[in-house]
Amino acid sequence: MNRPRIRRQDFGVLTPPRLGDWEPTLTVTVVIPAHDRQETLDLTLAALSAQSYPAELTEIVVVDDGSTPPLCLSEIVPPGTRLIPAPPGGWGRAWAVQTGLDAATGDVVLVLDADMVPHREHVEAQLRWHHLAPYLVVLGWIDFTSAERRPTPERVRAAVLAGTEESLFPLSPHRHDWAEQIIAEHDGLRTAPSSLATRIHVGASASYPAALLRSIGGLDTSLVLAEDTELGYRLTQAGAVFVPDPEARAWHLGLPTAMRDFAALKRHNDPYVADRVPYRRYLRTDPGRQWLVPYVDAYVPAGAYEDVRATVDALLASSLPDIRVTVTGPWAALGTGRRSPLRDADLDLRLVHATFEHDPRVRLAGDSAWPDAGRAAGPGREVVPPFRLLIPPGWVPARDSVERLVGHLEEHDGGVLCLALDETGEGVVVARLERVSALARAALVAEPGERLDDVLDEVFGLEWLDGPAWDITRRPLVYPPRRRPVPEAERLAMRREKELAQLRDRTADLRAELARLRREVGKRERDTARWRDKAETWRREAVRLSRVQERTVLRKAVRRIRALAFPHS
Structure with missing residues (x-):
C-alpha cells in the first residue's frame, strides 16, 4: 500500500473518494x-x-462478555456473522474487544458498540480512508437518542436500505460537545497538536488497521x-493519524455513562488515566509521585563516574x-572475581553501578538498549513515554531545562530538538529531545x-538549538562538590558567634x-x-447645675407662700 507522508495531523493531503463512487478492496x-x-x-x-460496503469483504464478530442469559443471533444478521464467548480470565469491554x-481476519478492524445503529454508509465512509494510508484511525460521527420505544430489526433494516435512518429515532439534544468543539476549532482536527488529537478517540465507533493495532x-x-x-494514547505513540468523518454517522441508543454520571466516571478513571497517559498533565499535580509511564525517558551512556553521576x-x-533515566553500559561484563579495587579497569563502571543500582528512578540497561538517534522503538505492548532525551554524560541541564525544552517542542508541535553542546575535533557534541510519535511516523513512511x-523533518519538523543557551553546561571540575572539614576551634568559634548573634537579636527584640x-x-x-x-469639669458643672436648680426651687416656694399669705395683694 502507498504510504503518503502526512505532516503531523494534516490528513488534508488525502482525498477520500465520494461515497458510492469507488471500488473497495x-x-x-x-x-x-x-x-x-x-x-x-x-x-x-x-x-x-x-451496509453499502460489500458483504463479501465484511465479517462480523460478536463477542458475548458473560451475558446472562447468553446472547444469541436474531434472524436479521449480515452473512457470516459469528457469535463467540469471551474466554475466561477477564471481563469488560477491553477484554471482549481483544x-x-x-478472531478477526480483516485488513481493518472496526469496533462498534452493541448499542449503535449505523447508517447505511457508516462502514464505507470509514473504510475509504484506510485505502489511502495504513496508519489512520477513523472515528465515526455519533448522534444520540434517548427514545425508549424502539423499532423492530425489520424496520431498522428497511430504513437503512432506503437511506431513511434519520427518521428512526428522535434526536437527543446531548452530543459529544467537547470532542466536536476540538474538531471544529482545529479545521476538522487537521491542525490539532499531537497531544490533543488523541483525546477525541472514543471507542463506540472507530476503525483501525489490524496490523497497527x-x-x-x-x-x-x-x-x-x-x-x-x-488505547488512543498508544496509537498516537505508534504514529497514527486520527480522522473524524462526519459522513460515518450512527445512532447511539441511550446516553453513555459519561453523559449520565460524568463525575462518578471521572472519579473512577482519573487514577488509571493519570498512570498511563502522560499527556494528561492536569492529573499529575501530586509532588514526588512516580508513574507507570513517565513523561520523559532520558538515556545517558556509561562513561566516567563523575560525568555520569553529574x-x-x-x-x-x-x-x-516524571522523568525516567536509563544508563546504558556493559553491566553484564562486570565480573565478581578477585581484582584490585582501586586499579580496576572497570572501576568507573562499577562506581556508576553502585551509585544507581538501588534507585527506582534509574534503570541500568545493556548497550543494546541505547536508542539510535532518530530511530523509533520497535512495536510492542510496553507503553512508551511521549518524549525521549538522549544526552551525553558530563552535561548538566539546569533544574528547568528539560521542562522548558519539552514546552518548546509542545508549543511548536515539533518532532525533534537537536541541542549543540560543544564542538570537538571529532565533531559536534549533541543532545536530542525526540517526540516518540514523530519517530514512529517517520519509521512508518520512510523508504x-x-x-x-x-x-x-518532513513529517513533524527538526530544529537545531544552542544547548548552553538552554542552560545545559559541563559538570563542575569536582563532582560531587566536596566540603573541607571544619577545625574544632573554628567550629566552636562559629557556634559562639552564632549564639552571640542570637543574643544580640534577642536583646534588640527586648x-x-x-x-x-x-x-x-x-x-x-x-x-x-x-x-x-x-x-473635674463634669463635677463642677454638676455642682453649678445643682445650685441653679436649688435657687429655682426656692424662688418657686417663696412665690407660693406669698400667694397663700397675701391672696389679694
Whole structure:
C-alpha cells in the first residue's frame, strides 16, 4: 500500500473518494463487544446487514462478555456473522474487544458498540480512508437518542436500505460537545497538536488497521473503563493519524455513562488515566509521585563516574518530576572475581553501578538498549513515554531545562530538538529531545535506506538549538562538590558567634519591646490625666447645675407662700 507522508495531523493531503463512487478492496472485521444487550444488539446487526460496503469483504464478530442469559443471533444478521464467548480470565469491554481482535481476519478492524445503529454508509465512509494510508484511525460521527420505544430489526433494516435512518429515532439534544468543539476549532482536527488529537478517540465507533493495532499489543485488558483513552494514547505513540468523518454517522441508543454520571466516571478513571497517559498533565499535580509511564525517558551512556553521576543527578532533580533515566553500559561484563579495587579497569563502571543500582528512578540497561538517534522503538505492548532525551554524560541541564525544552517542542508541535553542546575535533557534541510519535511516523513512511532525520523533518519538523543557551553546561571540575572539614576551634568559634548573634537579636527584640511598653505606659498616663480633667469639669458643672436648680426651687416656694399669705395683694 502507498504510504503518503502526512505532516503531523494534516490528513488534508488525502482525498477520500465520494461515497458510492469507488471500488473497495480491503477486508474489514466489525467487532461488537456486548454484555446483556440483546435488544439493541439485534438492531445493530440489522443495520449492519444493510451496509453499502460489500458483504463479501465484511465479517462480523460478536463477542458475548458473560451475558446472562447468553446472547444469541436474531434472524436479521449480515452473512457470516459469528457469535463467540469471551474466554475466561477477564471481563469488560477491553477484554471482549481483544477477543474479537484475536478472531478477526480483516485488513481493518472496526469496533462498534452493541448499542449503535449505523447508517447505511457508516462502514464505507470509514473504510475509504484506510485505502489511502495504513496508519489512520477513523472515528465515526455519533448522534444520540434517548427514545425508549424502539423499532423492530425489520424496520431498522428497511430504513437503512432506503437511506431513511434519520427518521428512526428522535434526536437527543446531548452530543459529544467537547470532542466536536476540538474538531471544529482545529479545521476538522487537521491542525490539532499531537497531544490533543488523541483525546477525541472514543471507542463506540472507530476503525483501525489490524496490523497497527496488533503491533502495539491490542487493548489493555487490565482496564474495565477508560480503555479507549489509553488505547488512543498508544496509537498516537505508534504514529497514527486520527480522522473524524462526519459522513460515518450512527445512532447511539441511550446516553453513555459519561453523559449520565460524568463525575462518578471521572472519579473512577482519573487514577488509571493519570498512570498511563502522560499527556494528561492536569492529573499529575501530586509532588514526588512516580508513574507507570513517565513523561520523559532520558538515556545517558556509561562513561566516567563523575560525568555520569553529574548528568543523572541533574535529570533526577529536574522541575519536571516524571522523568525516567536509563544508563546504558556493559553491566553484564562486570565480573565478581578477585581484582584490585582501586586499579580496576572497570572501576568507573562499577562506581556508576553502585551509585544507581538501588534507585527506582534509574534503570541500568545493556548497550543494546541505547536508542539510535532518530530511530523509533520497535512495536510492542510496553507503553512508551511521549518524549525521549538522549544526552551525553558530563552535561548538566539546569533544574528547568528539560521542562522548558519539552514546552518548546509542545508549543511548536515539533518532532525533534537537536541541542549543540560543544564542538570537538571529532565533531559536534549533541543532545536530542525526540517526540516518540514523530519517530514512529517517520519509521512508518520512510523508504529503505532513507535518512530518517530527513523524514522526521518532513513529517513533524527538526530544529537545531544552542544547548548552553538552554542552560545545559559541563559538570563542575569536582563532582560531587566536596566540603573541607571544619577545625574544632573554628567550629566552636562559629557556634559562639552564632549564639552571640542570637543574643544580640534577642536583646534588640527586648529593647524594642521595652520601648513599646514605655510608649504604652506614657499613652495610658496621658489618657488618665485627660479623663481626670474631664471628671473635674463634669463635677463642677454638676455642682453649678445643682445650685441653679436649688435657687429655682426656692424662688418657686417663696412665690407660693406669698400667694397663700397675701391672696389679694
